[in-house]
Amino acid sequence: MFIDMNFFQSNSxxxxxxIILIILFAGLIGMQVATPSIQNPAVSGEFKAPKEIKSIxxxxxxxxxxxxxxxxxxxxxxxxxxxxxxDVREARKRYNFSTWDSISPADQEVKLWYMVNMIEAGKxxxxxxxxxHRKARITDEELSLLKTYVTQLSHRNHGAGDTAKIKVVNKSxxxxxxxxxxxxxxxxxxxxxxxxxxxxxxxxTMRLVYGNDITVKAINEKTINPWPxxxxxxxVVWNMQPEDGEGTTKPGNFNNVQMMIKxxxxxTDTEGWGFARFNGLELKPYGNTVAFxxxxxxxxxxxxxxGFVFDIPTRTPELAIK
Amino acid sequence: MKIKILQCFIAHFIxxxxxxxxxxxxxxxxxxxxxxxxxxxxxxxxxxSTNFTLYGNAIAINNGSDSSRSLLPGQVYKLxxxxxxxxxxxxxxxxxxxxLTIEILKVSQSGNRVVQTDYHVENSKKxxxxxxxxxxxxxxxxxxxxxxxxxx
Numbered sequence: 001m002f003i004d005m006n007f008f009q010s011n012s013x014x015x016x017x018x019i020i021l022i023i024l025f026a027g028l029i030g031m032q033v034a035t036p037s038i039q040n041p042a043v044s045g046e047f048k049a050p051k052e053i054k055s056i057x058x059x060x061x062x063x064x065x066x067x068x069x070x071x072x073x074x075x076x077x078x079x080x081x082x083x084x085x086x087d088v089r090e091a092r093k094r095y096n097f098s099t100w101d102s103i104s105p106a107d108q109e110v111k112l113w114y115m116v117n118m119i120e121a122g123k124x125x126x127x128x129x130x131x132x133h134r135k136a137r138i139t140d141e142e143l144s145l146l147k148t149y150v151t152q153l154s155h156r157n158h159g160a161g162d163t164a165k166i167k168v169v170n171k172s173x174x175x176x177x178x179x180x181x182x183x184x185x186x187x188x189x190x191x192x193x194x195x196x197x198x199x200x201x202x203x204x205t206m207r208l209v210y211g212n213d214i215t216v217k218a219i220n221e222k223t224i225n226p227w228p229x230x231x232x233x234x235x236v237v238w239n240m241q242p243e244d245g246e247g248t249t250k251p252g253n254f255n256n257v258q259m260m261i262k263x264x265x266x267x268t269d270t271e272g273w274g275f276a277r278f279n280g281l282e283l284k285p286y287g288n289t290v291a292f293x294x295x296x297x298x299x300x301x302x303x304x305x306x307g308f309v310f311d312i313p314t315r316t317p318e319l320a321i322k
Numbered sequence: 323m324k325i326k327i328l329q330c331f332i333a334h335f336i337x338x339x340x341x342x343x344x345x346x347x348x349x350x351x352x353x354x355x356x357x358x359x360x361x362x363x364x365x366x367x368x369x370x371s372t373n374f375t376l377y378g379n380a381i382a383i384n385n386g387s388d389s390s391r392s393l394l395p396g397q398v399y400k401l402x403x404x405x406x407x408x409x410x411x412x413x414x415x416x417x418x419x420x421x422l423t424i425e426i427l428k429v430s431q432s433g434n435r436v437v438q439t440d441y442h443v444e445n446s447k448k449x450x451x452x453x454x455x456x457x458x459x460x461x462x463x464x465x466x467x468x469x470x471x472x473x474x
Contacts (some may be wrong), residue, residue, distance in 0.1 A: 117413050125424045154414070168472050181435060190473065193355030197373050197404065199366055202414040208364055208375070238471060245371035254472045283474055303411045310411050311355055315344035315420065 013246050014059065036085035037076050039068045045101025048063060053149045056096060056187060060136045061115070064091035067098035087126065094298070109157060112150050113202040114299060119143055121302050158204025161242030162252030169281050179285040179292060182278035188212075191235035196311040198213060199240065205255055209311045210234045210256060225307040226272065231262040254281055260309070270297040304308050346410050351446070352420055354402045362399075363471040366406055366416070373418050374403040376468050384471075391441060391466045395431035399465050400424055421446040427465055 043066075047054065062068050064087055075084045095103070095111045103111070118124035119138055130137045148205075176184045189210040199206035211219065214230040235258040238251035257281045265274035275296040277286035286292065300308040359377040366373035382397040391397075403423045409415035428440045441458050443451045453461070 034416065059368055071371050122412050150414070154443045166472060169474060185463060185474075187474070190360060193353055194361060195353050197364055197366075197375055197418045198415055199373070200412075200415045206364070206366065208361060216350075216353065216355070219348060219353065222348045222350075224348065236473065243368070247367045250365045250469075251471045254474060257474060278474070281472070288394065303332065306411065310409065310415075311417060312365055312466060313351075313418070314410060315349040315352070317347055 014260060016054070035076065035081040038069050038071065038085055038088050040069055041098075043067050043098040045099050047097040047100040049149065056138065056142050056146060057115075060138050062097060063133070063136070064088045064125075064129070065095055065097055065290065067092070067096065072133065087129070105157075106221070109150075109153060109202070112153065116143070116146050116150050117302060123302065154202050154204070158201075158240070161204065161249070162239035163242060164253060167252055167281060177278055177283045177285050179276035179278070180287050181274060181276065181290045183261060183274055185257070185259075185276075185278050185283050185285075189232075189236075192216075193232070196313055198311050199249070204240050205237050205250065206240050206251055207235050207237045207311075210236070219312065224309065224312065225305060226264070227262045227307040227309070229262055229264055230274075233260040233311075234258070235311070256280065256281070256286070267293075270294065271300070271304075273297065273308055347421070352404065352418060354421060354424070356400070359398070359400060361471070368406075368416075372403050372422065373416075374401060375405045376393040377463065378403045379404050392470075393429045393466070394436050395411045395429055395437060397427075397437040401427075401461075401465055423451065425461055425465070427462060 027087055037176075047057065049057075057065075058068075063070060069088055070283075071084065074080060100108065108122050115124065120143060125133075125136050125138070174262075176183045176186065189212070192210040192212050193216050194208050194213040195215065196209040197207070198209065206293065210233070212230075212232040214228055215233055217226050218227055218231055235257040239253045239255050241250045241252040256277055259274075259276040261274040261276075263274060267274040270293045273296075276294040278284065279286055297308065300310070303310050306312055354375070354377075356377070358379050359399075360379075360383055362376045362378045362383060364373065366374040366384040377400045379396075381394055383398050399422070402421060403425075404418035405420050405422055406416050407419045409417040422445070424444045424446070426440075426442055426444065428437050430440065432438055439462060441453075441462055443453055443461075445451060
């Protein structure tokens with residue numbers, strides 16, 4: 001009886017395994033049949049750069065960020081084909097080397113620096129992509145070439161500095177400009193502490209970054225991931241004047257003011273941060289739809305370990321040991 | 323072949339979860355700020371790898387648009403200079419590092435109504451650094467020549 005029972009159990013579990021395998025197989029076949037196909041629309045405004053630069057992008061980025069996607073046989077196999085199709089769709093939405101001319105030269109410059117920084121941080125090309133497309137990997141030498149390329153590009157665009165006469169506010173802003181997501185401009189930050197002072201080669205600007213009491217307390221207590229609700233960071237951005245004979249660079253015209261407001265319940269789509277930017281002395285709110293903040297957080301995700309904030313006071317651990 | 327595909331599949335998910343090791347730690351001691359002092363202007367010097375911010379009290383702030391600041395009794399200026407380094411999180415960006423010096427200029431009035439300046443330099447530990455008279459005069463001139471940044 002004991003032997004019979006065992007025989008019965010083993011027989012039925014074999015049957016069950018068989019049924020599961022058949023279902024899985026049928027599912028896979030179904031997925032293959034319905035697998036998404038990736039179209040390559042015509043190239044309308046191709047990216048132009050020196051050959052050695054363009055070839056790096058072509059080899060490492062074009063499969064997703066252009067209309068010249070070249071799929072390998074395994075990219076077309078379900079379930080991978082579904083992931084590949086989703087990645088390509090998202091990648092082309094963020095920027096597309098085949099429609100490069102459709103964005104302004106200023107936006108092109110911003111995106112090129114973003115790419116270089118994503119590559120340096122190891123976020124791009126996607127590690128899951130390079131794991132199976134080894135030729136897409138970017139070497140340190142190639143990254144150096146890209147860094148030199150963007151640095152020279154920005155030097156041409158911003159190297160001369162802001163020589164325009166510095167405009168001053170000749171009347172106070174009557175109403176507080178409001179961003180489309182409901183964040184209004186305020187100037188309380190002028191009495192807050194400056195948490196960082198920065199300048200950037202990539203857009204020829206210099207900045208002071210202010211933090212409210214909650215922000216400064218979070219830095220002091222080293223509790224910035226996540227930042228507490230109520231933390232507010234305000235960045236005031238000026239164009240750089242040309243360097244003087246002593247090597248000093250001073251702020252030129254006021255460019256914009258940017259705000260980050262932490263409210264984990266309100267700004268759930270953007271990691272709890274509400275973003276706003278007010279351009280020029282007239283403080284024109286940036287962004288035509290609330291979706292503008294998605295591009296803000298996409299870039300700020302590079303520093304997820306800092307609670308999505310770039311400009312914080314830091315030191316290297318070696319200095320701390322001294 | 324099967325093993326290769328399996329390896330790729332595993333690599334897919336392991337690598338997707340990888341993050342870069344943090345190279346830095348928070349340094350709250352780099353933040354300068356005193357009640358009653360507000361920013362007048364800022365700047366940086368790429369040759370010296372420094373950046374600076376000039377702060378002032380209300381009397382100093384309200385006297386900011388002249389080509390050279392008038393010295394008025396009660397003015398307090400603090401010029402903070404930091405070491406500057408590449409931003410560890412953004413290639414192409416630079417950010418302040420540790421505080422190198424704090425230069426303090428106080429303007430007062432003596433009994434016979436003569437305006438006096440008191441200037442000295444401290445490091446971040448509040449230790450006073452020696453400067454000769456000519457260096458002091460040159461730095462007072464530098465502070466007086468700083469035009470206020472335009473704020474909205």
